[in-house]
Each structure stands twice: as structure tokens, then as C-alpha cells.
């Protein structure tokens with residue numbers, strides 16, 4: 001069974017924010033669209049129950065995110081509890097704790113990991129993330145490659161900061177056996193005119209054209225119809241994926257994910273701010289699985305493509 005929203009989009013992925021806490025201070029962070037600082041995090045048991053119910057409604061993939069998911073001391077327990085219900089369990093992390101966690105995470109059932117790496121230059125890395133931890137993260141990536149596959153590197157590209165490093169990152173991905181994801185800076189409509197956004201926004205469409213030219217092969221993913229480019233380098237072939245959400249109607253028309261905030265609400269879209277549906281209160285007030293499933297269905301029906 002798979003649920004479809006009013007726009008004919010199947011909902012097969014759940015993106016769960018485990019916490020709003022983070023040990024980094026990236027100045028551009030959208031915190032997965034969770035705008036208010038809240039505590040009240042879901043417990044491992046509550047997360048497991050949610051995923052069990054969602055898996056019966058067609059959820060096959062779960063992404064753990066945040067904030068920084070690895071700052072939760074019960075992260076291994078969470079992974080262990082969820083894995084039996086989903087085919088693909090992944091995490092997006094800043095990589096700061098991967099050196100010690102990659103192996104135990106894999107053992108607990110994590111299938112793969114995306115690690116944010118916005119620069120290979122120590123000064124630029126610090127400028128972007130607010131922390132001097134490039135070496136630690138590089139060691140974490142090295143460890144992750146041993147136990148998790150694939151390892152993707154998330155590079156959010158920003159004008160005046162790291163746009164000059166794109167091709168170095170392509171080489172680095174080939175060298176380390178990782179997949180590079182180039183992410184366009186994103187923000188909700190009301191923020192796109194701000195001085196902040198205009199200063200840092202670096203459009204990735206021209207970069208895609210250059211990738212297209214250099215690629216030996218191009219493929220398209222089902223989700224968001226994202227393009228994947230296979231680029232020859234001195235270190236072998238690099239796989240490069242482009243995440244270009246802004247003003248992209250094709251991206252939204254092929255969005256298959258429902259989000260969950262760290263305080264137990266369904267959130268239908270990263271960029272919307274009027275789309276939260278609380279299920280945690282219902283859980284804590286003794287709602288049955290069938291009642292939680294109804295709340296899930298209601299959230300699916302609220303989904304709308306953001307850019308259309």
C-alpha cells in the first residue's frame with residue numbers, strides 16, 4: 001500500500017528530524033524548515049512506533065536529520081529500533097562524530113550516510129560552519145566509507161565562499177569513493193529578496209550545463225527527477241548529483257517525502273510554514289495506531305508542491 005497526495009505524488013519517504021540541537025553554527029542553516037526552537041523531542045520508542053505505523057502506509061525509506069542527529073546520546077538505539085521497518089535507512093550529518101560512530105551506526109542498521117562538507121579549505125570551512133573541525137570531519141568520512149555505502153558529500157554552494165571549489169570537490173569525491181551532492185542555497189519565497197539571500201545565492205543551472213558537457217553518462221533519479229552526472233577525473237569516475245530546489249517545478253512535482261519535526265509533528269514541505277500537524281500529543285494521550293495512521297493520512301492530503 002502506498003498513499004498518494006492530491007497531486008498524484010506517492011509518499012514513500014519520511015525525513016525525521018531527531019533534534020534541533022547542533023554542535024555547529026552554519027550561518028545559512030534552514031534546520032529542515034523547523035522555525036521555532038523547541039525541546040520536547042520524541043523518544044526512541046515514539047520514533048519506532050511512528051515508523052512502524054508509517055511502514056504499513058507505504059513508507060520504505062527513512063532519513064534521520066536535524067539539527068545534528070549524532071548529538072543525541074540515544075542515536076544507536078533509535079537506528080536499531082527503526083531499521084526492521086524500512087528498506088533504506090540513512091542519515092544526514094555534519095560528520096563531527098562519525099569517526100567513532102560510523103562502525104556502531106552500521107552495526108545498529110544504518111544503511112548509508114550523507115556528510116556535509118562545504119569546503120576543503122580550513123578557513124572557508126570554519127567561516128561556513130562556525131567551527132574549526134575540517135580535519136575531524138575528513139577523518140569521519142574516511143571511517144564512514146569503510147562501513148556505509150554509499151557515502152554522499154553534501155556541498156551547499158554559496159557565492160563568494162565555496163563556488164570556486166566545485167571541481168576540487170568532484171576530484172575529492174572520485175578519490176574517496178564518495179558521491180558528491182551539489183546543493184543550491186534555498187529559502188522560502190518571502191526570503192528570496194533579502195540582502196542575505198541575494199549575497200550568497202549561487203545558481204546551479206550553469207554548473208549543471210558544464211557537468212552535462214563533461215559527463216560520460218547522465219541519469220535521472222525518481223525522487224525530484226534529480227540529475228546524476230558521471231564525470232571522468234584523474235582519480236576515476238566521480239558521481240555528482242545536483243539538488244536544485246529553488247523555483248524548480250519539476251523538483252516539487254516529484255517530491256515523495258513527508259517530514260517529521262523533532263517535537264513530533266508532520267511537516268508537509270521544507271519551505272512552507274503553515275503545514276504542521278501534531279501527532280505526538282495524540283500518541284502521548286493514548287491514541288491507537290489507527291488514530292495515528294489517520295493523522296498521517298491527513299498530513300499526506302495537505303501536501304502541495306511548493307513551486308508550481
Ligand SMILES: Nc1nc2c(ncn2[C@@H]2O[C@H](COP(=O)(O)OP(=O)(O)OP(=O)(O)O)[C@@H](O)[C@H]2O)c(=O)[nH]1
Nearest residue numbers: 065090092114154181183186243245255257270271
Ligand atoms: N526544498 C527541498 N530541499 C531539499 C529536499 N530534499 C533535499 N533538499 C535539500 O538538500 C539537502 C540535502 O539533503 P539530504 O539530507 O542530504 O538528503 P537527500 O539528498 O535529499 O536524500 P538522499 O539522496 O536520499 O540521501 C537538504 O537539507 C535540503 O537543503 C526537498 O525535498 N525539498
Ligand SMILES: C[S@@+](CC[C@H](N)C(=O)[O-])C[C@H]1O[C@@H](n2cnc3c(N)ncnc32)[C@H](O)[C@@H]1O
Nearest residue numbers: 028029030066067068092093094116154185186
Ligand atoms: C539542516 S542539515 C541537518 C543535518 C546535519 N546537521 C548536516 O549539517 O548535515 C541538512 C543539510 O541541509 C543543508 N542546508 C542547510 N541549510 C541550507 C540552506 N539554506 N540551503 C541549502 N542547503 C541547506 C546542510 O548543508 C546539510 O547538508
Ligand code: SF4
Nearest residue numbers: 022024026029067094
Ligand atoms: S551542522 Fe547541520 S544542523 Fe547544524 S548548523 Fe550546520 S547545517 Fe544546520
Ligand code: SF4
Nearest residue numbers: 252255269270305306
Ligand atoms: S514540495 Fe518542493 S520545496 Fe517542498 S519539500 Fe517537496 S521538493 Fe521541497
